[in-house]
């Protein structure tokens with residue numbers, strides 16, 4: 001698999017804050033990958049290093065197997081920063097014509113406008129746009145040079161549901177051209193819906209890396225509840241069970257392989273009031289980003 005972007009064991013410290021602490025990740029070409037993490041997790045730092053804007057203290061950042069700055073200079077990468085200044089008092093068309101002019105082989109203007117769903121707004125002044133429309137102009141600027149990879153730092157922060165939906169429709173149009181998209185988000189549902197792959201970052205480290213289904217399946221254990229009488233310690237030794245709690249005659253098991261756990265319970269004849277609750281991505285995220293949680297990364301890699 002060809003790799004568009006990677007970080008190999010990078011560290012970056014600001015004062016006493018380790019914004020990247022041995023961060024290793026790779027973004028395969030042609031995929032849409034989410035960097036998911038809470039505030040201050042290190043997402044922007046990771047993106048800054050990938051774009052060659054922030055030199056790592058140690059470790060290596062690379063784009064298309066080489067120096068990030070070179071790939072950026074060659075126009076192979078388009079970036080959409082968290083807040084980009086858009087020059088006021090020009091129209092969408094004028095702004096995009098100017099930006100296109102800075103690239104050797106830009107996309108045709110009509111194509112950029114269509115991909116960003118801005119055709120009807122081409123003659124509108126950029127300072128008269130809604131937040132969602134302005135964000136699509138930033139997206140249009142990022143794709144103007146027809147880059148192989150676009151990197152978007154929290155592209156949908158501060159957008160309402162409709163504006164998020166429209167921006168994602170534009171981004172999918174770009175992804176459908178076989179391009180690679182790396183975006184950061186705190187929205188779990190967005191990572192789940194939009195990304196082929198989710199890399200969870202917490203405290204400057206990769207907490208999990210896989211499809212959202214894998215993250216859900218492996219890390220956020222399914223809950224299996226069952227009523228038992230008598231001694232219950234044996235439940236903790238059932239296949240898949242990683243933790244349990246007993247409350248009166250009710251046992252709550254956390255399992256990474258609910259099927260195996262339920263089959264074993266059935267074989268033991270313990271099926272009274274059995275209840276299986278699958279984990280959702282929210283649970284996975286909370287489990288992964290709480291200090292006491294076991295590392296999901298190792299689990300996911302074993303299961304990958």
Ligand SMILES: Nc1ncnc2c1ncn2[C@@H]1O[C@H](COP(=O)(O)OP(=O)(O)OP(=O)(O)O)[C@@H](O)[C@H]1O
Nearest residue numbers: 014017018019037038039040041042043044045046
């Ligand atoms: N230039 C800087 N100077 C000092 N500290 C910084 C700087 N940039 C980032 N940090 C710190 O490094 C840590 C990681 O920040 P970063 O912005 O990468 O996180 P993030 O995951 O992008 O957060 P957010 O979701 O809030 O944007 C934070 O503790 C932040 O305060």
